[in-house]
Amino acid sequence: xxxxxxxxxxxxxxxxxxxxxxxxxxxxxxxxxxxxxxxxxxxxxxxxxxxxxxxxxxxxxxxxxxxxxxxxxxxxxxxxxxxxxxxxxxxxxxxxxxxxxxxxxxxxxxxxxxxxxxxxxxxxxxxxxxxxxxxxxxxxxxxxxxxxxxxxxxxxxxxxxxxxxxxxxxxxxxxxxxxxxxxxxxxxxxxxxxxxxxxxxxxxxxxxxxxxxxxxxxxxxxxxxxxxxxx
Amino acid sequence: xxxxxxxxxxxxxxxxxxxxxxxxxxxxxxxxxxxxxxxxxxxxxxxxxxxxxxxxxxxxxxxxxxxxxxxxxxxxxxxxxxxxxxxxxxxxxxxxxxxxxxxxxxxxxxxxxxxxxxxxxxxxxxxxxxxxxxxxxxxxxxxxxxxxxxxxxxxxxxxxxxxxxxxxxxxxxxxxxxxxxxxxxxxxxxxxxxxxxxxxxxxxxxxxxxxxxxxxxxxxxxxxxxxxxxx
Numbered sequence: 001x002x003x004x005x006x007x008x009x010x011x012x013x014x015x016x017x018x019x020x021x022x023x024x025x026x027x028x029x030x031x032x033x034x035x036x037x038x039x040x041x042x043x044x045x046x047x048x049x050x051x052x053x054x055x056x057x058x059x060x061x062x063x064x065x066x067x068x069x070x071x072x073x074x075x076x077x078x079x080x081x082x083x084x085x086x087x088x089x090x091x092x093x094x095x096x097x098x099x100x101x102x103x104x105x106x107x108x109x110x111x112x113x114x115x116x117x118x119x120x121x122x123x124x125x126x127x128x129x130x131x132x133x134x135x136x137x138x139x140x141x142x143x144x145x146x147x148x149x150x151x152x153x154x155x156x157x158x159x160x161x162x163x164x165x166x167x168x169x170x171x172x173x174x175x176x177x178x179x180x181x182x183x184x185x186x187x188x189x190x191x192x193x194x195x196x197x198x199x200x201x202x203x204x205x206x207x208x209x210x211x212x213x214x215x216x217x218x219x220x221x222x223x224x225x226x227x228x229x230x231x
Numbered sequence: 232x233x234x235x236x237x238x239x240x241x242x243x244x245x246x247x248x249x250x251x252x253x254x255x256x257x258x259x260x261x262x263x264x265x266x267x268x269x270x271x272x273x274x275x276x277x278x279x280x281x282x283x284x285x286x287x288x289x290x291x292x293x294x295x296x297x298x299x300x301x302x303x304x305x306x307x308x309x310x311x312x313x314x315x316x317x318x319x320x321x322x323x324x325x326x327x328x329x330x331x332x333x334x335x336x337x338x339x340x341x342x343x344x345x346x347x348x349x350x351x352x353x354x355x356x357x358x359x360x361x362x363x364x365x366x367x368x369x370x371x372x373x374x375x376x377x378x379x380x381x382x383x384x385x386x387x388x389x390x391x392x393x394x395x396x397x398x399x400x401x402x403x404x405x406x407x408x409x410x411x412x413x414x415x416x417x418x419x420x421x422x423x424x425x426x427x428x429x430x431x432x433x434x435x436x437x438x439x440x441x442x443x444x445x446x447x448x449x450x451x452x453x454x455x456x457x458x459x460x461x462x
Contacts, residue, residue, distance in 0.1 A: 064295055069343045097339035100379045104335040108328035112300045131384040140375040147368040148331045 002028045004115035006106045009033050011047030013209055014121030014165055016054055016187045017177040021164045022119045023055050024180055030113060031056035032106055037067035042197040043188055050186045062105050066095060083202050099132035103141050103161065111149050116157045123165045138163045170212025185221040194225060201226035233259045235346035237337045240264050242278030244440055245352035245396055247285055247418045248408040252395045253350045254286050255411055261344060262287035263337055268298035273428040274419055281417045293336050297326060314433050330363035334372050342380050347388040354396045369394045401443025416452040425456060432457035
């Protein structure tokens with residue numbers, strides 16, 4: 001019997017590549033997306049359409065409201081930074097404890113499904129400076145998962161949090177996805193798309209993506225308002 | 232300046248005692264409650280009214296839907312067990328990864344507030360067999376919190392997860408609360424109250440509570456359909 005895995009899926013380049021890796025690893029991917037009050041919620045409509053096309057067996061859309069706390073330019077009316085220098089500072093697009101909340105819901109669904117594997121497309125190189133995208137963070141969540149659950153008490157299974165993109169550059173991620181047949185036309189990455197869903201080309205996320213395609217020697221198939229891979 | 236703490240608050244006996252302890256520890260308690268699809272959601276209306284009465288500075292009600300996964304008698308149409316033998320088995324009222332989800336939201340709000348202290352009223356003795364009420368679980372979450380956040384990267388503070396009831400019996404919790412002036416008439420504990428909000432007296436939660444008051448030599452001030460502290 002094929003084993004199930006829960007894959008955190010935003011519809012973006014990283015999580016779509018993650019889904020392809022989960023399939024290549026022999027899992028039935030169960031996709032989980034979040035409506036958390038993000039300004040780029042146009043991505044969710046696309047995620048709903050693309051999830052079955054890229055091989056998800058099931059897709060859960062979880063509704064939560066991180067606007068009620070604020071604290072991020074992605075969940076408030078604060079402006080998303082454009083063309084900012086890519087330094088080591090944690091940017092305003094950091095959403096407090098977002099990955100911890102996402103992984104907690106993934107764990108809850110995994111436990112109900114009888115799945116022991118969770119995939120998350122975080123990345124420690126081109127990670128934009130987010131604390132909850134670091135290897136030590138992922139390991140700490142895996143430890144927690146095995147203490148938090150029935151299986152942790154009853155020793156009937158061991159949870160694993162897979163972060164297969166952790167040590168890859170954006171260009172390497174794109175090459176891995178290319179090899180696995182990912183159609184990057186079915187992905188989007190922009191933090192601040194136009195009302196029609198066109199990527200801005202200037203936020204951190206667009207620039208990392210464009211730089212990745214440039215370094216991989218490939219053409220990004222999605223349209224942009226502006227194409228600027230400069231840092 | 233008084234420091235802020237986020238206190239997970241269901242309106243029950245344990246979390247209300249926890250709020251009193253947070254105040255006694257010198258914190259301004261910020262209460263956080265969850266509408267998660269629980270069948271005993273009558274508790275939320277009471278929590279909203281009681282929170283300021285018991286000293287919360289602010290109160291956030293977080294809406295999430297754990298019914299979409301199921302997996303528990305508290306979040307499905309499965310029957311809540313009554314008069315069951317209190318053994319070591321994990322009961323059907325266990326909600327997969329619930330405390331992990333609750334603590335994740337508490338961490339998110341704490342980070343926005345600039346608070347580094349989170350209180351949770353879990354209990355390892357009378358804990359009804361839930362995996363996410365054990366000391367090793369709480370420690371693992373504290374480790375995670377310090378890796379998941381800005382402060383973990385920037386070393387501007389250290390998160391602490393306080394579980395002051397962890398090693399207390401229900402009778403001891405009630406005595407601590409009594410000493411701190413908690414009005415237990417402003418609490419409720421039942422997993423399956425009547426439509427009018429009257430406690431059943433027969434679920435695990437009611438029985439642990441009644442047993443606690445009996446052992447503390449005190450009268451429980453709330454009304455019950457049935458009073459049966461037997462195990």
